[in-house]
Amino acid sequence: MKSLKEDAFRIIEDSVSSVLPERGVEQELKKLDLGGKIYLVAIGKAAWRMAKSAKDCLKEKVKGGVVITKYGHSQGPIEGLKIYEAGHPIPDENTIRSTKEAVELAKGLSKGDTVLFLVSGGGSALFELPVDGVSLEDIKNVTDMLLRCGANIVEINAIRKRLSRVKGGKFALMASPARVYSLVLSDVLGDRIDSIASGPAYPDSTRYEDVRKIIRKYDLKLPKHILQSLREETPKSLDNVETRIIGSVSKVCESAKNVAVSLGYNAMILTTTLDCEASEAGLFLASIAREEVEKERPLERPCVIILGGETVVHVKGTGKGGRNQELVLSAARGIRNYPGVVIASVGTDGTDGPTDAAGGIVDGKTAKALEEVGIDIDDALNDNDSYHALQKVNSLIKTGPTGTNVNDLIFILCY
Ligand SMILES: Nc1ncnc2c1ncn2[C@@H]1O[C@H](COP(=O)(O)OP(=O)(O)OP(=O)(O)O)[C@@H](O)[C@H]1O
Numbered sequence: 437m438k439s440l441k442e443d444a445f446r447i448i449e450d451s452v453s454s455v456l457p458e459r460g461v462e463q464e465l466k467k468l469d470l471g472g473k474i475y476l477v478a479i480g481k482a483a484w485r486m487a488k489s490a491k492d493c494l495k496e497k498v499k500g501g502v503v504i505t506k507y508g509h510s511q512g513p514i515e516g517l518k519i520y521e522a523g524h525p526i527p528d529e530n531t532i533r534s535t536k537e538a539v540e541l542a543k544g545l546s547k548g549d550t551v552l553f554l555v556s557g558g559g560s561a562l563f564e565l566p567v568d569g570v571s572l573e574d575i576k577n578v579t580d581m582l583l584r585c586g587a588n589i590v591e592i593n594a595i596r597k598r599l600s601r602v603k604g605g606k607f608a609l610m611a612s613p614a615r616v617y618s619l620v621l622s623d624v625l626g627d628r629i630d631s632i633a634s635g636p637a638y639p640d641s642t643r644y645e646d647v648r649k650i651i652r653k654y655d656l657k658l659p660k661h662i663l664q665s666l667r668e669e670t671p672k673s674l675d676n677v678e679t680r681i682i683g684s685v686s687k688v689c690e691s692a693k694n695v696a697v698s699l700g701y702n703a704m705i706l707t708t709t710l711d712c713e714a715s716e717a718g719l720f721l722a723s724i725a726r727e728e729v730e731k732e733r734p735l736e737r738p739c740v741i742i743l744g745g746e747t748v749v750h751v752k753g754t755g756k757g758g759r760n761q762e763l764v765l766s767a768a769r770g771i772r773n774y775p776g777v778v779i780a781s782v783g784t785d786g787t788d789g790p791t792d793a794a795g796g797i798v799d800g801k802t803a804k805a806l807e808e809v810g811i812d813i814d815d816a817l818n819d820n821d822s823y824h825a826l827q828k829v830n831s832l833i834k835t836g837p838t839g840t841n842v843n844d845l846i847f848i849l850c851y
């Protein structure tokens with residue numbers, strides 16, 4: 437055991453490492469005997485790293501492929517593969533151009549061939565070809581509307597699937613009679629495979645009736661031609677697909693627990709599905725920390741209490757921040773002057789909201805330190821300006837893009 441903050445960074449580093457794609461990709465590919473010709477298609481924020489490890493494993497067995505990731509997320513050429521970067525969270529011309537390449541490849545395959553499909557979060561924006569009658573401009577507008585309306589990812593993707601020629605199982609249909617073997621890094625709570633990257637190679641579990649409910653629930657004002665396209669049903673069964681999840685928020689939490697125990701802490705996972713408002717979650721975590729300090733419950737100290745999930749922020753202010761930063765800033769209020777407590781929250785992809793930070797870390801001294809530099813926490817939260825507040829007191833966590841993407845890791849350390 438070192439200082440609480442050093443231990444916190446160690447927990448973050450080691451547990452994020454445990455969900456880097458390499459391990460999962462290698463483990464699964466070793467078990468497999470992929471016959472015929474193998475073609476690789478990788479989509480999402482972790483696409484480059486997933487593709488690199490698959491190529492390193494399978495070497496010249498891979499006959500070609502396409503990798504599509506977010507701008508700034510590729511780490512250079514991979515022999516034999518075409519690497520593209522495109523718009524995220526809103527798709528752009530490069531999304532369409534590179535998706536067309538993947539579609540051409542898939543359509544040209546024969547029985548006995550395999551598409552090794554590497555899927556990670558962010559894939560919905562990065563892999564897109566609109567259905568006939570729907571333009572890229574339409575997709576941009578609808579995506580923007582969906583991202584702002586407060587709908588969750590399952591709801592958002594239910595709509596996206598119907599406006600797309602590749603989402604909702606339709607990419608697998610295009611690849612038929614070849615088989616599609618998918619390795620998936622989950623960034624959807626509960627690991628609903630048909631929602632991850634909008635499930636291009638997985639039977640869709642949503643129905644038109646669900647879509648109608650979503651439109652009503654969020655009062656979405658959609659143009660007529662979009663409403664028309666939404667009526668088209670998606671594939672409900674596919675006979676050429678096989679799917680394995682190789683990383684998820686549960687895995688990162690398990691790993692955080694193991695690291696904490698190895699550092700000498702008692703540790704527990706409280707939940708892997710935290711999905712409430714970020715600032716509320718922060719206050720809740722602070723109250724658990726106070727219970728630890730005052731009543732030594734629920735664990736004997738020193739302890740680490742771990743949560744996984746993805747909180748939400750209804751952005752109303754004009755500041756800069758992300759859900760993890762907002763969570764810890766809010767928590768700082770509740771642990772003010774409590775010694776021996778640290779609360780940390782990070783996005784495992786290394787990017788928390790539209791910032792260069794992965795998240796934040798606070799302790800009992802943070803609230804006072806903010807006051808001393810003239811920052812009122814409530815004001816900062818009201819303006820959704822957690823980034824600048826935490827930056828002032830050196831409480832941001834910066835990792836850079838990690839190459840993986842499995843939701844957020846949140847934990848309390850108490851000494
Ligand atoms: N100023 C802000 N303060 C707090 N949160 C913000 C702010 N601006 C944007 N956000 C939140 O950041 C979220 C986007 O963050 P991020 O890019 O980490 O998303 P993500 O869910 O990890 O993306 P993906 O699912 O594609 O991997 C938005 O949903 C929004 O709620």
Ligand SMILES: O=C(O)[C@H](O)CO
Nearest residue numbers: 557558559560632633
């Ligand atoms: O790309 C997406 O749809 C989200 O990241 C969920 O996987």
Ligand SMILES: [Mg+2]
Nearest residue numbers: 783785787788
């Ligand atoms: Mg993120």
